[in-house]
Amino acid sequence: MAQKGFRAKVQRFGSxxxxxxxxxxxxxxAWGLITALFIPDGYFPNEELASLVGPMINYLLPLLIGFTGGRLVYDIRGGVVGATATIGVIVGADIPMFLGAMAMGPLGGYLIKKLDDVFQDKIGQGFEMLYNNFSAGILGAVLAGISLKIIGPIINGITQVLIAGVEFLINVGLLPLANIIIEPAKVLFLNNAINHGILSPIAAEQSSETGKSILFLLETNPGPGLGVLLAFMVFGTGAARSSASGASIIHFFGGIHEIYFPYILMKPALLLAVIGGGVSGVFTYTIFNAGLTATPSPGSIVALMLMTPPGDHFIIALGVIVATLVSFLIASVILKASNSEGEDLSKATSQMEEMKGKKSKASDSLRGNEEQASTQQAEDVNKVVFACDAGMGSSAMGASLLKDKFKKADIEGIDVTNKAINDLTDEADIIITHKDLTDRAKEKIPSAEHISVENFLNSPKYDELVNRLKADE
Known part of the structure; x- marks a missing residue:
């Protein structure tokens, strides 16, 4: 239980x-494309358009991060204070302040929320706007000053230490070993935290100075996952083998890496395959000094090619090929030697969703709530929202699946979409989440009907909902 609690806390922080x-x-x-196209070494050098690069990375991107961080804590009001607080660390530093924005944005949102908790109910009638504007303005000004004088120099020092550490690993040839940690972390759904929370801010600083960074490739290379899926296509059995071809297309071209996680959870020894693929891919990039101009998101081959600077396309493709080949060879040996190839993929997929959950609670009372929710009448259902941690991977696939079911059942006029739980709004009539995320969704939007599923990719709840809505027409 202690390990699960720690994992949940780490996942929540990563979220x-x-x-x-x-x-x-x-x-x-957008910044990466402008950099790749118009800087002096770009495809179409243009001094005027290249002048956008500096202001975007130094001001636009950190302010967006600061605003988003504050908004996650306390909606628009928190976002405004978070962005205002962020400008202090931006002005007080000579490097892009992504880490500073990730610190000051949520802090600004948290402090204005606490300030409102204390004073908002005590404001006399007619003075609400005066309080709202000046409280946020004064707090924002104070935080901007503190950021400039104190927080900025601290974050700047931390950033320089991290950059120096990465450069040391690169110089001594040990950077590929980072994938020994990164690849298992991906299967534990810490990929977004590692890539967007740690690697990307440092990589963006490197890219602003040299035009590219290898750190953009450490987590996003689709080769390791593709190698595992190809091995299942050749040496797998049953449902795993039959589904691997479709999963490989979604993974490689769509960039949804979560699609291959269940295959590894079926046989944890396959972690050796993705680790080997990741290390070999990064080693290839290290030898040829390759890198990308910005974060490829999602991590598909298409995104990698679009973010590749001129002259590096062959090397980037080679790194993907090497990672795929090494991963495929190791996975093939493991699958051929395995004595339990008849394991059920659906069971592994359920395990994947449990790993992704932020709470390890699947109580009988929750199941009772699911049954009660599924029997409710669907009156005036206009919007169904799939919600997961990031709002991009598994929830997107679930929404696509339900849209297809609605289309086949001739159910029209109902919007089906996907979002991150933090972005849910009360316009959703039905919210579908993994069972371990349902409590969070209910806290966010208690007025909606909530449906819990154990597997976003194949749940009987979808057919129950389709039949229910069809009967109500």
């Missing part, structure tokens, strides 16, 4: 880190 970065990935990609 907050990645939750500040992932909603702003489009802005990172």
């Amino acid at each position: 907050h880190l990645s939750g500040m970065i992932m909603p702003n990935i489009a802005a990172f990609i």
Whole structure:
């Protein structure tokens, strides 16, 4: 129980880190594209357009992160104070302040929330706007000053230590060993925390100076996962073998790495395959001094190629091929030597969803709530929302599956979408979550109907919902 509690805390912390970065990935990609295209060494050098690169990485991206971090804690009001607090660490540093933004954004949101808890109910009628504007303004100004004088220099020092550590690993040729930690962490659903919360901020600093960074490739290389899926296509049995081909397409071209996690959970020894693939891929990139201009998100081959600077496309592709080949060879040996190839993929997928959950509670009372929810009448259902931690991977696949079921059942006029739990709003009529995330979703939107599933990819709850809505037409 202690291990599960610790894992849940680490996952929740990782969720907050990645939750500040992932909603702003489009802005990172925009910066990466402008960098790749218009800097002096880019595809189409243009001095005027290249002038966007500095302000975007120094001001736009940290402010977006700070605003998002504050908004996660206390909606728009928290976002405004978080962004205001972030400007202090930006002005007081000579490097992009992503880590500072991830610290000051949530802090600003938290402090304005606590301030409102103390004073908001005591404000006289007619003075609400005065209090709201000046309390947030004064707190933002104070935090900006503290950030400039105190927090900024501290974060700047931490960042420099981290960068020096990464550069040391690169110089002594030990950077590939980082994947010994990264690959198992991915299967524990810490991939977003590691990539967007730790690697990307440091990589962005390196990219702003040299035009690329190898750190963007440590977690996002699709080769290790592809090698495992190919091995299942050749040496797997039953449902695992028949589903591996479709999963490989989703993983390699769609960039949804979560799709291969159940296959590793079926046979944990396959961790050796993805570790071997990850280490060999990064080793290849280290030899040829390869890197990307910005975070490839999702981690598909398409995103990797788009974020590759001129002249590095062959090396980036080679690293993916090497990682795939090494992972495939190790996984093939493991699968061929395995004496339990008849394991059920659906059982492993359920295990995957339990690993992804933020609480390890699947009590009988929760199941009772599921049954009660599934029997409720669907009156005026206009929007169904799938919610998971990041709002991109498994929830996106669940939403796509339900859309297809609605289409086949001729159910029209109901919007089906996916979101991160932190982004849920009360416009959702039905919210579908993994059973270990349902409590969080209920706390966020108690007014909606909540449906819990054990497996986003194949749940009988979907058919129950389709039949129920069809009967209500």
